[in-house]
Amino acid sequence: MDVGTVLNTMRDPAGVPAPPLVFQVLAVVTWVFHIAFVFLTLGSGVLAVYAFYKREAGPFWEQLSLAMTKVAKVGVSLLIVLGVAPLLFTQVIYDPQWYTSNVLSAAWAIGFIFTLIVGYCLWFVFYEANHEGAKRYVGIYAVMSLVLFALDGLIMHVLTYQAIQPDKWMSWYAPGGIVDNSGTTLHAIEWPRYLFIMSxxxxxxxxxxxxxxxxxxxxxxxxxxxxxxxxxxxxKIAAGGGIISASLALWWQFDLPASTGLRSEPLGWAIPLGFAMLGWLASQRILRLHGYILLSLGAAMIALLAIWRELIRIAYLKPFGYVADAYKIHADLPSTVLFFSTILGVGGLVGGYYLTLLYRAGRVEGTYTASPGVSRLGSAAVAVLVVWIGVFFVYGVAIWLRNAFLA
Ligand code: HEM
Structure with missing residues (x-):
């Protein structure tokens, strides 16, 4: 049996409830949010430690270290929550690849959870200990935490990268014909890709x-x-970081296998160019763009990266005859409608309410009093949650009754 047949046979016979393209787009879009918070966490974490050790150089360093420690603390929880969505979508359309890759490195896939928990606990220890006059040694908790987070990023990278090389799976599963089901090996690392993304x-x-x-x-x-x-x-950090990231992106570009044709794709070259330009724009004092504009441009660049990762996956899997779009569809309109209305209604109103509240509250000193508009948004958010819970139960009970009495 050839690899392509194996891949297509391993697909879930239940199929998918909507056109696979929907899940593909959602996987790309939701990954942008996940990785944006990975960047924010790692960036603020490293800066918090650096500023912590530079406290003697002036009072601002201490202030910055305390602020960045809080940013990283919140960032980890968001990167975890926002990692779930792309994980689900990847599992829906790339299930043969994702599960095989996870089983091949099962010890690491499971260890990922524990290292994440320990890493996050260590960050909280640092967060508690990092105050005025804190002892220097407490910085070590933060360093250990960041090392564990970097390891988690590496595990995520390996799982993703192994998944797109099905022709090598047998040699990893049974090297030299002897089965190794320990799951203790990280079989494939593409350093330029990992270092670029983390950078x-x-x-x-x-x-x-x-x-x-x-x-x-x-x-x-x-x-x-x-x-x-x-x-x-x-x-300074944006300019220097932009150059370093652009150089690593170029390295990744040259490291892509020539056979995939990816090296001649313009998007692959637009990424290093874009990051270098963004770093340059951020460094300008005369042409001073507002921080929000620069941040939005950064988000747009991450979106390009997300699309590029997907194009790479498509190109790697194409020779095996695996196309996400060819997934069997068992259309389920009600669940699809429920899903999108949840995103729009609950995500839009509840998420929108929280974001507005946090944004506004952070801009006032002392107690924040919500404006009538924000209060109305809050009431609408509670109302939509009540409606959502109602619909959820009514829908579930209706299906149960239909199956129990009408089927
Ligand atoms: C500190 C913790 C984490 C770090 C540093 C991290 C970092 C990364 C990186 C660097 C990638 C890109 C890998 C590549 O394209 O080569 C990635 C992808 C991904 N991560 Fe995370 N991640 C973390 C935690 C999580 C968690 C907790 C989840 C799930 C709940 C998650 C879900 C994902 C998914 C689904 C992908 C994409 C997989 C794919 O495209 O097939 N990550 N992550």
Missing amino acids: LSAPAIGLYLLAYADYLSVRKDKTREYLEFSRNLGR
């Missing part, structure tokens, strides 16, 4: 600092000097 944490935190300075500019308790300090640092 984007640097330009990301640079851009974040620029937006941070603009965001806080209305707060009287944040001095102009501190905000200028953050802005200058942001400029």
Whole structure:
């Protein structure tokens, strides 16, 4: 049996409830949110530690270290929550690849969860210990935490990269004909890809600092000097980080197998160019773009990267005759409608309410009082949740009754 037949046979016979393209687009879009918070967490985490050890150089470093420690603390929880969505979509249309890859490195796939838990706990220890006059040794908790997060990124990368090389699976599963089902090996690492993606944490935190300075500019308790300090640092990190990331992206571009034809795709070259230009734009003092604009451009670049990753996956799997779009469809309109209306209704109103609230509350000192518009948004968010829970149960009970009495 050839690899392509194996891949297509391993697909879920239940098929998918809507056109596979829907899941493909959702996988790409939701990954953007996941990886954006990976970048924010790693960037703010490294900066928090760096600033922690630089505290003697001036009071702003301490202030920055405390702020970045909090950013990373929140960032980890968001990157985890936002990682679930692309994970589900990948599993729906690339299930043969994803599960095989996970089984081949099962010990690492399981270890991923424990290292993430330990890493996050260590970050909380640092968060608790990082206050004025904190002992220098507490920084080690943060360093250990970041090393574990970097390892988690590596595991994610390996699982993704092994998944797109089905022709090598047998040699990994049974090297030299002897079965190794320990799952303790990370079989394939593409260093340029891993290092490039992880390196984007640097330009990301640079851009974040620029937006941070603009965001806080209305707060009287944040001095102009501190905000200028953050802005200058942001400029430097974004510019330096942009160059480093662009160089790593070029390395990745040359590392792609010539047989896939990916090296001649313009998008692959637009990525290093885009990051270099973004770093340059961020470093400009005369042509000073607002931090939010720069942050939005950064998000657009991440979206290009997400599309590029998907094109790479398609190109790697094409020779085996595996096309996501060819998945069997068992259309299920009600669940598809429920899904999208949940995204729009609950995601839009509840998510929109939280975001508006957080954005506005962070811009005032002391107690924040919601404006009538925000209060109405809050009531609408609660209402939509009640409706959603109602629909969820009514739908479930209706299906149960139909199956029990009418089937
Ligand atoms: C500190 C923890 C994490 C880090 C540093 C991290 C980092 C990464 C990186 C670097 C990639 C891209 C790999 C590549 O394209 O080569 C990635 C992909 C991904 N991550 Fe994470 N991640 C973390 C946690 C999580 C968690 C907790 C989840 C799920 C709940 C998750 C879900 C995913 C998914 C689904 C992909 C894409 C897989 C695919 O395209 O097939 N990640 N992550």
